[in-house]
Amino acid sequence: MSKKNVKTIVKSDNAPAPIGPYSQAIRVSSAVHTLYVSGQIAINPHTGNLVSDTLEIETHQVMANIEAILNEAGAEFDDVAKCSIFLNDMNNFAAVNEIYSQYFDRQTPPARECIEVARLPKEMNVEISVVAVYG
Numbered sequence: 001m002s003k004k005n006v007k008t009i010v011k012s013d014n015a016p017a018p019i020g021p022y023s024q025a026i027r028v029s030s031a032v033h034t035l036y037v038s039g040q041i042a043i044n045p046h047t048g049n050l051v052s053d054t055l056e057i058e059t060h061q062v063m064a065n066i067e068a069i070l071n072e073a074g075a076e077f078d079d080v081a082k083c084s085i086f087l088n089d090m091n092n093f094a095a096v097n098e099i100y101s102q103y104f105d106r107q108t109p110p111a112r113e114c115i116e117v118a119r120l121p122k123e124m125n126v127e128i129s130v131v132a133v134y135g
Helices: 055-072 090-101
Strands: 007-010 025-028 033-040 080-087 111-116 126-134
Touching (some): 033 055, 080 090
Antiparallel strands (some): 033 126, 080 126
């Protein structure tokens, strides 16, 4: 599958500038594939076990799971247009944000929101879902 630039950063000086590794918005061109990746938690796909030794290890496992799904569909992190991050404690934001930022180009990060929730599946600390556009 040939790669072409299918997403464009939208930046308005009349809206608040991003305060982290995300874009205000992403414009997606038509006639492309759209991949909606369900929320991923830190489950090792080979063992089925939860990976929860530390928040950092947990977050890296979540991102590895997302990457595996993207790759299976013929996409990669650069194709991600939108991320949703769910945390069980917003005090974990900085640590998760630091790891999350390692997976995206700092010049063209996806649009994103981060939400604190009361509970996550399997009592995990972080869950992330993404939407990718590629073609």
